[in-house]
Amino acid sequence: MSKTNQTSCTAVLVGKDASFDGSTMIARNEDAHGAINPKRFTAVKAEDHPSKYVSKVNEFTIDLPDNPLRHTFTPSADESEGVWGESGINTSNVAMSATETEFTNPHVLGLDPLVKEGIGEEAMESVVLPYIHSAREGVERLGKIIEKYGTFESNGIAFSDADEVWYFETVGGHHWAAQRIPDDAYAIAPNQTGIQNIDFSKPDEFMWATDLREFAEKNHLNPSKTEFNFRNIFGTHTEADRHYNTPRAWYGQKYLNPEMEQDPMSDEIPFIQRADHKISIEDIQYILSSHYQGTPYDLFGNGTEEEKHRFRPIGIDRNQEFHILQIRNDVPAEYAAIHWLTFGVNLYSAQVPFYANVNDTPENYKNTTNTVDLNSAYWLNKTIAALAEPHYHQVINEVNTFKDDAQSYACGRVAAIDSLAAELSGSDLIDFLTRQNETTAAEVTKRTYALFDSLVKHANNHMQLTFDKGQNL
Structure with a gap:
């Protein structure tokens, strides 16, 4: 999320x-x-989509296509400063996560300003999400919008469907590239x-x-004689990157590929890994909750x-919500998409597997206020983080046990719901999945x-404002 520079997100x-x-x-x-x-978690029905989008951040306005799709959504609780939808899966089982804040180098910005x-x-x-039927179509639609209207920031956007995963990156005001993540590979993206x-x-x-x-050739942007390295041509390689960005990619790759030796401050950490x-x-939950465990x-x-x-x-105090958008290939498409979601600081919160083919979401997930309310899943999890962190070493085992038990429950729920869903179809299936999400979240x-x-x-029993009269007798 990019409300200010270098504050946001890992993918x-x-x-x-x-x-x-x-x-x-x-x-x-x-x-x-x-x-x-x-943040809130909602299901947006097709009939609730406007015919025109008018941004509350700037004067960006765009006419929208007919026949939008229903989809899950994680907008801001207060939309007076914009929607910030962030993540979702539509009824064509296309997932989108937007965005990973990134940065274009000053030379390129001088030639193609934001x-x-x-x-x-x-x-x-x-x-984009309500109007696409494949990950590739998502890349195409967003690319056309960027080229026509431009963008006021540099971002990375992920798209997926049952077969493909794509990562889309904007550079400058009107340029972009996207890469399909190979089927046998993974990628970790910090703010770079x-x-x-x-x-x-x-x-x-x-x-x-x-x-x-043509843009790169005309402006002599490519330092290489033999290749077109998008990162080297358009990206940044600053001291801030080496402390803020590359170490996160390094740690995620270290966890998944412990046999590799890499420098956490290297400019050459590969994007694609196996x-x-x-x-x-x-594995993903561990990485996106991590704080360099096992290292100095x-x-x-x-x-x-x-x-x-x-x-x-x-894993950091500014975590607001953490999603894993999973499109499965071993069950029917009608219930293959799961929007795993947690609110709050990932290190202290459990994820809930929400089936995406639903027409509503639980009250404590969709109704979030701007003031602290422990009836809200967002505020409950944020409060737990505030209670746990000052006593990290005393409570982390209890927190981890809670998370492990919740994950066991979640995995069992998915298996049980899959078994029952196999007997249903159409609106009966949608209603069933909606009710099952309610039960899981509850x-x-x-x-x-x-x-x-x-x-x-625990916190009350460890307050410093205490007195033992025996100490002075």
Whole structure:
């Protein structure tokens, strides 16, 4: 999320042959400038879409196509400053996560400046996801919008369907490129241009702005004699990147490929990687909750104070919501899409597997206010983080046990719901999945309240404002 520079998000993208069950997965932490940015989780019906989108961030306006699709959505609780839809899956089982804040180098911005009234992250999910029927179509639609209207920021956007995962990156005001993540590969994206060498002879693997090559050639932007490295031509390689961005890619790759030796501050950490094992939901959850565990850079570890504050962690106070958009290939399409979601700081929160083919979402997920309300899933999880972090070493085992138990429950629920859903179709199936999501969320919420109860008691029993009269006798 890009309300200010260098504040936002980490993404993980997994091809279907690299995943544990043959599903495609795109995942991202939605981070904000500060610790608080209340979020909601909704299901947007086709009839509720406007015919024209008018941004509240700038004067960007666009006419929208007919026949929009119903989809899940995670907008801001207060839309007075924009929608910021961020993540969702539509009824064609196309997923979109938007966006990963990125940065274009100053030379390119001088030649293709950002467009003040262009499209931005705030609008992308709203004007693309309801109107696409494949991941590739998502790339094409967003690319045309960027070229016609321009954009006022640099971003990375993930698209997926049952077969393909694509990562789309904007550079400058009107240029972009996208790469299909190979089926047997994964990618980790911090707030930095990721795509590397583009092979223009392979349009099935890469897509790009109409004049991308010509723009680079005309303006002598390419430092290489032999290749077209998108990251090197358009991206940044700053000291801030080496402390803020590349270490996150390094740690995620270190977790999935522990055999690799890489420098966390390297400018050359590969975008595309392959693990020697299948990547699970739990692997992604670990990465996007991580804080450099097992290294000197862990804030809660044994490194020096300088080491513990050297790099920006992935799991951080500004986490607002964390989604894994999973499109499965081993069940019928009508219930193949799962929108895994948690609110709050990932390190302390459990994920809920919400089936995407639904017409509503639970009350405590869709109704979030701007003021603290423990009836809200967002505020409950944010409060738990505030209670747990000051007592990290005393409570983290309890928190991890809570998360593991909730994950076991979630996996069991998916198996049970799949079995029952196989007997249903049409509106009966949609209603059934909607009710089952309610039940799943209610149980995870119940467990979360139990953790809250324990953490409040722990915090009260460890207050410094206390006195033992025996100490002075």
